[in-house]
Amino acid sequence: MRIRRNSQPYRLLKYLAIGTGVLTLSLIAPVSGAMLVKNFIRYYFRNKKFQKYRFLNDLKNLQSRELVSYKEEGRGVVKITLTKNGREKILRYQIDEIKIKKPARWDGQWRLIMFDIPHYKRIARDAFRTKLKNLEFYPIQKSVFITPYPCENEIDFIASIFDVRKEVLILYVSRFEGEEKFKNHFKIY
DSSP states (O other): OOOOTTSHHHHHHHHHHHTTSEEEEESSSHHHHHHHTHHHHGGGEETTEEOHHHHHHHHHHHHHTTSEEEEEOSTTEEEEEEOHHHHHHHHHHHHHHOOOOOOSSOOSOEEEEEEOOOGGGHHHHHHHHHHHHHTTOEEEETTEEEESSOOHHHHHHHHHHTTOGGGEEEEEESOOTTHHHHHHHHTOO
């Protein structure tokens, strides 16, 4: 079952991932406790009234999917922990949101992305290749892509998510034969 983007459970997962992955929240004095983590649970406030029932319902929903674990520790204290599955789910959402920033002025460097991902990782290889195409990298060969834009952090993140970072190489090239074709493709002059 998929979690819809911008739903309250999705936001709960996202804020847990942004933080340390663990949150202890006092539900006895929810307004004062919530003020400390206002960004985290702001979606559960209506007219400064904390919606405890809705919050706990969303937690149970995420727990049943094994995305978070939580337990009430007594006296109104709830400890929420992001599980490994929850981290993976939120990373998949983040990978869908990645964009390559196109600077106003080209720095004159081409980024050549090459990979040799073994056959037993073909699902990761195909997903990596598809993601490069979605990010508008130009395919030179099946495992060689090019872009004129800085993308090192994005490639590092994507390759790490697919667990293929060791098989990916980024080369920086200033000139090569036939680059005019690529300049026209990327509309850089």
